[in-house]
Amino acid sequence: MIRVLFVCLGNICRSPMVEAVMRDLVEKQHVSEVIEVDSAATSAWHIGEPPHRGTQDKLREYGISTRGMKGRQLQKTDFEQFDYIVGMDDSNIQNIHSMLGNPHSPKIFRFLDLTSHRKDVPDPYYTGDFQETYDLAVEGCQALLEKIIQENRL
Template sequence: MKYPEQRLNVLFVCMGNICRSPTAEGVFRKLLKDHDVEHLIGVDSAGTHAYHLGERPDQRACETARARGVEIRDLRARRVTAEDFERFDYILAMDEDNAANLRDLCPPNMTEKIKLFMDFAPEQQVRDVPDPYYGGQRGFERVFDLVTAAAQGLFAELNAHLSD
């Protein structure tokens, strides 16, 4: 299949950028690599708050991802910037609170870029990826399962877009 040279860019966003959004970034990067299209779609993650700037993802998120073949230890937390709304085609919030924060930061003519990540996995019947930070290991496993389902749905949509 022939793809255009234009690259799409996807930003995954949670609150602190140490649990959910780096997990989503890692899962989606691996999915793109497995399908040999990582050169066509740029991927990043960020937080709506500056709690953990420059830090690696939460150790529990790293261990959960690594156990499932995804490496995220190289990622570093950052905060969403004004430039992100220009740079990214899809800005995917992990929950409605972060989507609302993004809409508050976003220029009015770009709010259509902001979506809930779980909208790409309607079969999961949840709208938010729950924050596992204060929970146990089971929460990180659940996050990984949810973002994997949403990443597959997102990939299907982007792949169809790139194939046009």
């Protein structure tokens, strides 16, 4: 099983949106039996909470479910359990390295580094722009899925 973990600050906006988009793509590509997707937060602010209403509403527009998703905090054991640990911005990446204690691992990288944007995913909790986050999620997930398929010869 190939395991992918998306990480943001609170695990209610960006990382759950990206998780849901990736799950949808994985199902449509018929690789859900070999790719597992999850998300987590670097903070403990929203543990146990469902995704933000804006995230849920935006995903619902595109027919993507958030059923069963609840915020959780990144754990040290995640480093051993996941093959790809993907942060939404530079601050998340710094926090991941600090929390997991593994600063030079190639399995930890910034989400949009796989795209032509090479920037941070803006946090819609602050910007209010859930459409921008969704559009970046789709582009980044497509690039990541291609990377996973190539690296793992799926």
